Amino acid sequence: MTNTLHDYTKEFEDIPGTRVFTTKRARQGYWLNQFCMSLMKPENRKKWLADEQSYIADWKMTAAQKEALLARDYNRLLDLGGNIYYLAKVFSTDGLSFVQAVSTMTGMNVDDYKAMMSAGGRSPDGVRSIKDGK
Amino acid sequence: MAKITAGVATSHVPLIGVGIDQGKQNDPYFKPIFAGYEWTKEWISKPENKPDVVVLIFNDHASAFGQNLIPTFSIGCAEEFAPADEGWGPRLVPNVKNHPDLAWHIAQSLIIDEFDMTIINEMDVDHGLTVPLSAMFGQPDAWPTLVVPIMVNVITYPIPSGDRCFRLGQAIARAVESFPEDLNVQIWGTGGMSHQLQGPRAGLINQEWDQKFLDDLTADPERLRTIPHIEYLRETGSEGIEMVMWLVMLGALDAPKELHRHYHVPASNTALGHIVLENNP
Numbered sequence: 001m002t003n004t005l006h007d008y009t010k011e012f013e014d015i016p017g018t019r020v021f022t023t024k025r026a027r028q029g030y031w032l033n034q035f036c037m038s039l040m041k042p043e044n045r046k047k048w049l050a051d052e053q054s055y056i057a058d059w060k061m062t063a064a065q066k067e068a069l070l071a072r073d074y075n076r077l078l079d080l081g082g083n084i085y086y087l088a089k090v091f092s093t094d095g096l097s098f099v100q101a102v103s104t105m106t107g108m109n110v111d112d113y114k115a116m117m118s119a120g121g122r123s124p125d126g127v128r129s130i131k132d133g134k
Numbered sequence: 135m136a137k138i139t140a141g142v143a144t145s146h147v148p149l150i151g152v153g154i155d156q157g158k159q160n161d162p163y164f165k166p167i168f169a170g171y172e173w174t175k176e177w178i179s180k181p182e183n184k185p186d187v188v189v190l191i192f193n194d195h196a197s198a199f200g201q202n203l204i205p206t207f208s209i210g211c212a213e214e215f216a217p218a219d220e221g222w223g224p225r226l227v228p229n230v231k232n233h234p235d236l237a238w239h240i241a242q243s244l245i246i247d248e249f250d251m252t253i254i255n256e257m258d259v260d261h262g263l264t265v266p267l268s269a270m271f272g273q274p275d276a277w278p279t280l281v282v283p284i285m286v287n288v289i290t291y292p293i294p295s296g297d298r299c300f301r302l303g304q305a306i307a308r309a310v311e312s313f314p315e316d317l318n319v320q321i322w323g324t325g326g327m328s329h330q331l332q333g334p335r336a337g338l339i340n341q342e343w344d345q346k347f348l349d350d351l352t353a354d355p356e357r358l359r360t361i362p363h364i365e366y367l368r369e370t371g372s373e374g375i376e377m378v379m380w381l382v383m384l385g386a387l388d389a390p391k392e393l394h395r396h397y398h399v400p401a402s403n404t405a406l407g408h409i410v411l412e413n414n415p
Contacts (some may be wrong), residue, residue: 041198122335
């Protein structure tokens with residue numbers, strides 16, 4: 001079972017531009033993701049938007065997580081254990097749609113990203129595997 | 135006796151809910167999205183097709199559950215469920231009413247059948263559950279069917295395998311068929327198809343793969359059971375994994391026949407898939 005589990009999770013690291021939400025990331029991002037959950041309440045959204053620094057001061061997040069959160073650096077937040085469905089609470093509170101927020105992670109601007117989606121989306125060709133380069 | 139008469143699958147893209155809630159059905163972007171549901175809306179409104187209960191397979195998107203509780207399979211047994219506040223206030227849709235006797239019966243039956251279900255008695259439900267209802271029923275004052283919600287963890291890995299999901303569907307069918315009340319039951323699998331919402335690879339769409347998946351729901355279900363997680367991730371994007379929930383629906387059906395199919399790209403960041411399958415025709 002150890003080998004099987006090892007192989008199972010190792011493959012996840014071979015997908016270009018993708019962070020699979022493994023137990024390792026879930027543990028690393030626990031408080032970051034729980035912070036995001038707090039934004040499901042309107043009174044918390046109001047407090048957060050009014051003074052972001054003081055709202056996160058007491059959360060047990062790392063300095064790096066807090067910094068990335070304040071910067072809305074979603075790729076970094078994924079690297080620090082954030083999960084997109086949790087982070088969605090942050091960009092929804094900012095009034096952003098999924099398309100607007102998700103495009104910020106691709107290096108494209110929103111209009112170019114929308115145009116790519118309208119043309120059928122990003123092809124899997126070339127982004128299936130890091131080691132095989134395809 | 136309760137009987138599963140049909141399986142329905144659909145993506146549950148939040149944007150579909152936004153389009154319906156804001157009356158954008160005739161907007162050029164939304165028109166082709168909604169056109170594919172017209173057939174189903176008419177079909178499901180006929181008395182012989184109208185379900186008494188829908189067993190609705192969906193995933194919670196960090197709404198009912200945070201990281202503090204991560205059940206692999208769970209079932210809602212409460213009387214009803216209110217729409218969740220996902221960050222922009224709850225959707226103004228009716229509460230979802232359960233058939234608690236059937237839900238508790240399914241829960242017991244599944245546990246005896248060796249599926250360790252988590253039983254939920256308090257839960258708000260997010261777009262994963264309400265968007266499919268809106269897509270099929272529009273904007274009624276009350277949903278015209280009762281709903282037994284069954285949730286699958288597809289967020290925190292490891293998630294259940296496609297084959298395990300298929301076998302859960304088989305067990306749900308056994309549970310429904312052993313319920314003594316005469317009920318027309320449908321099983322809905324929601325979520326999917328190809329999409330990736332995160333990272334530099336966001337926006338991935340694989341139409342060829344999706345169409346083959348839709349074909350094989352009737353042509354080769356056995357192939358679908360064996361698709362490993364890594365293939366979903368590589369070929370359909372990180373969130374395409376939601377298609378394992380369609381396999382719960384598929385497992386509950388016997389020799390399904392395709393009645394209707396809808397596929398469109400894009401709806402927001404995702405390919406949109408929808409299919410209606412008649413059970414045991």
